[in-house]
Amino acid sequence: MKPTNNKGFASDNWSGVSPEVMRALAAVNVAHHPAYGENDPLMEEVQELFREHFGPDATTYFVYNGTAANVLSVQQLLKSWQAVVTPHSAHLNEDEAGAPEKFTGGKLLTVHCPDGKIRPEQVEPFLNSIGFQHHVQPRLISISQVTELGTIYSADEIKALADFAHANNMYLHMDGARIANAAVAACLSFRQMVTDTGVDVLSFGGTKNGLMFGEAVVFLKPGLADGFEYSRKQGMQLASKMRFIAAQFRAYLQEDLWKRNASNANAMARLLGSKLGTIPGIRLSRPVEANGVFAIIPPEIIPLLRQQYFFHVWNENISEVRLMCSFDTTIEDVEGFVALANSLIP
Ligand SMILES: Cc1ncc(COP(=O)(O)O)c(C=O)c1O
Structure with a gap:
């Protein structure tokens, strides 16, 4: 797939x-x-920013990507005989090539x-299964937000x-690759959405919302992060030039860049959804709640549309496509795509 002049709707990354x-x-x-972030005042400053956004107990570690x-x-919260309960559609399950099982030794249910x-x-x-020695022991629930x-x-x-989870001696993990889009959509702060609801550990994404690379693991409760610096190093995710991740997160959190970027992505998805929904022969297959639009599009026009605006087919059986909007999606991008779709509808 060659990049086109149009931005397309393949994904926010x-x-x-x-x-x-x-x-x-x-x-x-x-x-x-x-x-490595050691004795770096910039790291201290960014840790403090995370505490401002997530509360005084937040402890943050940077890694290279969302899978990590x-x-x-x-891995931090699971023993190899324990299990994570998660939706089948979770990135953890479908898109991490078995890394969770390989590195934790545990099982995904x-x-x-x-x-x-x-x-x-x-x-x-x-x-x-709890207490039955022949079964893996459920220890974590993992959800993605969005x-x-x-x-x-x-x-x-x-x-x-x-x-x-807590009533049953389990933890709650949140995959927040798109947490900014969710917070903006729900009009909540990160603290309200994550800390106050009781999440234990968060994968805090930035790459899908305007960062070049780098994601953060945020532990929300005291004690949960014990030893994490060693497992991050052992997991090959300790960045030596850490300042280039830290500086991005400072810019992201300091002046609400996260909010501006996610607001644009969400607004463009709403616009795209509302316009597509009026084209005869095209139907939205899911509600537009953040920056993704799912639609059923006649299969014969998909290749032609994709030549100019690349996007992924989500479910070939029903001709459902996924259109993702980004921080830099413009009204012109949306209108151009909609005009093309309109012109191609038989
Ligand atoms: C829900 C979700 N979680 C996590 C990730 C992290 O992926 P990566 O390892 O590519 O940064 C992605 C990226 O596609 C995602 O969509």
């Missing part, structure tokens, strides 16, 4: 880097700087969740899962 982040990278590209954030988060969201009653049956199906959990839904 097809986009480039926010200019603010580029400037932040350039600003730390001077002189020399302590490696998920795998290392889970997946649940079919038509809207991408798991509920406590779907975890409950797994509790029957889900892989474009939906978001309300704060009440997250709290219900966290309460359920």
Whole structure:
């Protein structure tokens, strides 16, 4: 697939880097700087920013990518004879090439969740295994916010899962690759959505919302991060030039860049959804809750549309496609795509 002049709707990580982040990278590209984040005042400053956003107990570690954030988060809280209960559609299950199983030794127990969201009653049956020495022991619930199906959990839904997990001696992990889009959509702060609901550990994404690379693992409770610096190193995710991740997150969190970028992506998805929904022959297959639009599009026009605006087919059987909007998607991008779709409809 060659890049086209149009931005397309393949994914929010097809986009480039926010200019603010580029400037932040350039600003730390001077002189020399302590490696690995050790004794680095910039790291201290960014830790403090995370505490401002997530509360005083937040402890943050940077890693290179979202898969590592998920795998290392889970590994921290799981023994090899324990299990993670998660929707079948979870990135952890479908898109990490078995890394969670390889690195944690534990098992993923997946649940079919038509809207991408798991509920406590779907975890409950797994509790029957507790104390039975022949079965893996459920220890973690993992949810994605935004889900892989474009939906978001309300704060009440997250709290219900966290309460359920804690009542059953389990933890709640959140894959927040798109947490900014979720927070903006729900009009909540990170603290309200994550800390106050009882999440134990968060994979905090930035790459899909304007960063060049780098994600964060945020532990929300004292004691949970013990020894994590060693497992991050053992997991090959300790960045030597750590300042280039830290500086991006400073720019991202300091002046609400996360909010501006996610607001644009979400607004463009709403616009795209509302316009596509009016084209005869095209139907939205899921509600537009954040920055993803899922639609059923006549199969014969998909190749022609994709020549100019690349996107992924989500479910070939029903001709469902996924269109992701980014921080840099414009009204012109949306209108151009919609006009093309209109012109191609037989
Ligand atoms: C829900 C979700 N979690 C995590 C990730 C992290 O992926 P990566 O390892 O490519 O940064 C992604 C990226 O596609 C994602 O969509």
